[in-house]
Amino acid sequence: MTAPDFDSLLAAAAGRRFAFIVGWPVSHSRSPLLHGFWLKERRIDGCYGRLAVEPGGAALRATFDFIRRTPQARGCNLTLPHKIDALELLDVVTPAASRIGAVNTVVKRADGTLEGRNTDGFGFVEALRAGAPAWQPAAAPAVVLGAGGAARAVIAALVDAGVPELRLVNRTRQAAIDLGVRFTPDDGRTLVVDDWSRRAAALAGAGLLVNTTSLGMDGQPALDLALEALPTAAVVNDVVYVPLRTDLLRRAQARGNPTVDGLDMLLHQGRPGFAAWFGGSEPAVTPALRTAVAGDLGA
Template sequence: MNPYDTLLAEAAGRPFAAIVGWPVEHSRSPALQGFWLKQHHVDGHYGRLPVKPERAALEELVAFLRKTPNARGCNLTLPHKVEILPLLDRIDPVARRIGAVNTIVKQADGTLEGRNTDGFGFLEALKYNAPHWMPDTGPVVVLGAGGAARAIVSSLMDVGVPELRLVNRTRGTAIDLGVALTPPGGQRIVVGSWDERSELLDGATLLVNTTSLGMKDQPGLDIDLAKLPHEAVVYDIVYVPLETYLLAAARSRGNRCVDGLGMLLHQGRPGFEAWFGPRVDVSAAQRHAVAADLGA
């Protein structure tokens, strides 16, 4: 049975959405979306759909969503967030500025709209876990310049961060991101070199790691936190493991820490509400359920 037939069989005529990627078996989106389906007694389904990183495969995905009556949309993970853009009927302004889509919503007329909820998820988790942090109080340091960084940098600019120090192992990629996302006016995106990453922490109010460094089976993030103020928040979007070396080091010196699971949970809210209807929020019970699914 091909993956589309499998998904249709699982849905059994109910409204459905899915996480789409290659690979996709590792995704915990079914656990977090399934929690809300059960909590709100929604007769729907959220599954997994492996789609190869090929134009023809993405065209097949789009055609499937359009023609299948009970399809409501999908989430997108690597490597499809950028390549899907030209195949959709509409891209909302936030996703257009970020240059990536992580959520597709099927409209009543069958057309497909691309959205990006990563920045929303990032800020919601930050507000929940570090409510004292204010965006206009000082510089922010962001490590990395990939797809997640684009959404995070865009959201931080939107809430009024005065200076964002962007550091990436490939400096040219960071420069391109900075040029694309620097807003008009007085806000600044300053691109530093990877070798300067520890020095650039001086005076920062927030440090965000968007790289894969520290993730399970990846090298750890090598950074000296000595210049980071003890009042600063440290946010690592990695969620496997939940307690990365960066967070452990920051916690040991008294910094407030935010792990990556909150962003994962909160970014799923807008999609669920668009596909299935009920308004939802992130709860301690849901976090516990998804953390257990991670084996954390």
């Protein structure tokens, strides 16, 4: 195991309170730009950095021990591949994060223990509310493509929002079935698992389509999905934000569908963590913030 570079984090913080993003790789993360914007906007003497942490429990455990023993450390965000591994290494995990089965935000509590939270579902719903205010969760079925970590948070959020029917479609059917078993509502609402070969047919009558797969991301294959069966009033959301306007979003927009890109989910999911680490109320996602992060993405 290569030890994480804690000394660089401490040097950058220079005695200030700090949080950071943990991943492997992590150099692509825009979280430092996001939280740095809010720190500057609120004139808070704090720091938000990034830390490359190898996969496997040993390096992640060492990182959590570093947070516990360092007075200025307030917590961290987690990205791939650590969101699931963290569950067994933290002192406390909120019921929401436990239900989702993944942690993306770690907060050091007053007694020095670490609490794992998941704010991805919150960020997803807030992004929809901001980008597609006319969307009514209870009005029509929702289709979710993918069965990874992002899908877990999205599905849980849609169940809680009152979607009458969820249709899960994944390239590996068993993974979608496993999520279906985990998240099937207990109030009579329907959760359906469709084969990947039926992904276009699954769009009929839907009010929301969410792509949580990596298909369409820079460096990945395009998402091959015919949209003819999707009502033009349905909202199309892609959690991918590199590129900001994926091929799916461009095609949906061209046929008149309201669209929501992945950037707003990233921005909104950061709000609760920032407030927990640096105090005060949750910061706002403003046009200036979005412009700053989008500009860094080259959009």
